[in-house]
Amino acid sequence: MYAIVDIETTGSHSHNNGLTEIAIVLHDGEKVEHVFETLINPGVPIPKYISYLTGITENMVADAPPFSDVAYKIFTLLHGRVFVAHNVNFDYSFIKDHLRQCGYEWQPKKLCTLRLSKKAFPGLPKYGLGSICDALSIQIENRHRAGGDAGATAKLFELILQKGGEKLVLETLKRENREQMLPPHMPAEQVNNLPYVPGVYYFHDNKGKVIYVGKAKNLKKRVVSHFTGLNTGKKRQDFLRDIHSVTFTECATEFTASIFESIEIKRLWPIYNISQKTFQQRFGIYSFLDSRGYMRLAIDKKRKYLEPELSFSLLTDANRTLWKMVKTFNLHPALCFLDQSIAVDEDECPPYSYNERVEYALNEMKSQMGSYAIMEPCDFFKETSCVLVENGRFYGMGLIPRYVDNLEIDAVKEHLVQYPENEVITSLIRGFAIKNPERILPF
Structure with a gap:
């Protein structure tokens, strides 16, 4: 009925790491039926700190069978039984990955004694295997060895059954095993309470610090999707292990959630958000007065504390625009750093008129960039979603009443929250406006 398992490994994730030991305790819900235990040759070196922790050395596993030699035996013992372990997804990810490499597809129901312990024995300071066994007076023989830890987990499981009975286990399994997919430190009720609306969600570490920000068309479905799939790589395992809680902010639409996600990433700079941290060089046309009193225009890389007159993602776009200004408005190429070979005659081109x-x-160039609002109906709000662009720059967003008499730009601003612009938001707005011209309200 149950297979209570513990493994020892060469690292914290199954990618490029191997098993050094496995113990399987078959349990019928009342007593132990059978115990299987074996060392395994991992096929990769065992780090020294792992040997210090477990006591398993490379000499000990030199003559042990590789996983492929015991894969059929392990699959046979586990097949058809509920898979039980303390922090179940760790053991599950290793065994599933290694069985798959040997040609065995295995998709068991799972129970996590760490999560079950939180329900059966609430209020304990820690729920790691060593801590909870100390609290419940369960003796662990050969700590950090598969046989000793599996045996202790089996005793813990029996106490859980005695405390909450099979009802607790059946309720857990009835939830289609969803709770077992969650990170070990994530409270299930937080995920259960997520709404089915657009928004931005925040994953926090054990100190409450935001470590990841994401956007969603459907908050609950998107958050749960992080915990599904078969990726057992180090990056994902570290990510899941660091998640301790989730919070969220509802948004009017998926589009505004995308914008707000970028705003929050730039504000919080979470450790696991990589894509929007990539430096994106932008360029600007800047103006300044030189020593002779001329207003000069120059293209330069975007500077942190200096606002350009016009902004561009590509240097070629900035050059093209500046040359257009020179030809259209009769500006001097040398005073725009475009052609220094042409001398500036102050008599023909006095500073004040220039x-x-x-x-x-x-x-004129700023006015051509336009001011407009992107208006979207909302499925979950009575108001209309509004994203405002003023003179080609993102101003802010918010909700406005669906029926208003005055849609002038100043009246619209009263309903909006102003936010800082960034490259990602500029790209999002440009793409949305091109694909959804019917949503554009020009001013």
């Missing part, structure tokens, strides 16, 4: 042309050119 500067007026520069200011006029900048105003």
